[in-house]
């Protein structure tokens with residue numbers, strides 16, 4: 001039954017793909033949308049993120065950072081540490097995207113999403129956090145929107161718990177310590193300027209005030 005379906009369906013598919021005029025941009029988006037079906041189960045239909053699965057908001061991120069972070073999960077520069085259970089989940093998902101084309105297509109589709117969901121906030125002192133953020137602003141920009149020239153992603157517009165998780169991950173060697181990960185390595189000493197969990201919560205509280 002399935003075999004006969006494939007036998008009849010395959011030539012039809014080939015014919016339509018050869019003879020029907022299609023726009024390659026639309027094809028790329030359609031393929032990206034199909035790939036995104038699995039991503040939505042954790043990141044949400046609109047890329048809004050979901051605390052239950054520790055999955056960040058991704059709808060607001062720039063294409064260059066989406067691409068680079070998916071590649072890092074694929075090449076073991078993220079999700080490599082035995083204690084990094086969140087990273088390990090995402091590493092398995094990145095492995096489902098077979099090549100750069102598949103990554104570009106899913107990124108193009110993510111860029112069509114717009115999450116309206118309110119951001120989850122964590123408790124902290126934004127006044128103390130503002131002073132701690134001084135050093136961060138040189139790369140992530142004063143408003144937290146990031147700077148591609150520095151490979152520094154947008155950090156505003158994200159759920160507080162995810163920013164907190166990442167700062168802890170950089171501090172404890174779960175992220176940014178793989179050979180070859182030059183941009184992740186830059187964040188390790190930066191996370192270490194936040195001396196304890198209170199300082200992390202305070203800087204996150206300040207980032208949460210950025211628009």
Ligand code: HEC
Nearest residue numbers: 038039042053054055056066069070086087089090093106
């Ligand atoms: C099983 C749940 C799950 C699925 C399915 C999933 N992800 Fe993720 N994803 C995560 C988690 C958890 C993280 C955060 C990892 C961490 O904390 O380091 C993440 C992180 C990311 C990041 C990095 C965001 C950042 O700010 O650095 C991107 C980009 C991403 N996922 C894209 C995708 C795409 C594209 C798909 C579909 C191919 C996908 N994810 C499927 C759980 C998932």
Ligand code: HEC
Nearest residue numbers: 135136139150151152153155163166183184186187190203
């Ligand atoms: C020297 C430049 C630089 C400085 C200063 C810097 N960062 Fe970063 N940061 C980066 C880069 C580059 C990345 C991307 C790492 C990667 O691609 O894995 C990053 C990533 C991050 C992430 C992860 C974002 C995500 O979506 O996963 C957070 C959170 C973050 N930085 C917060 C901070 C905070 C808070 C400070 C100040 C204490 C700071 N950074 C200072 C360069 C910098």
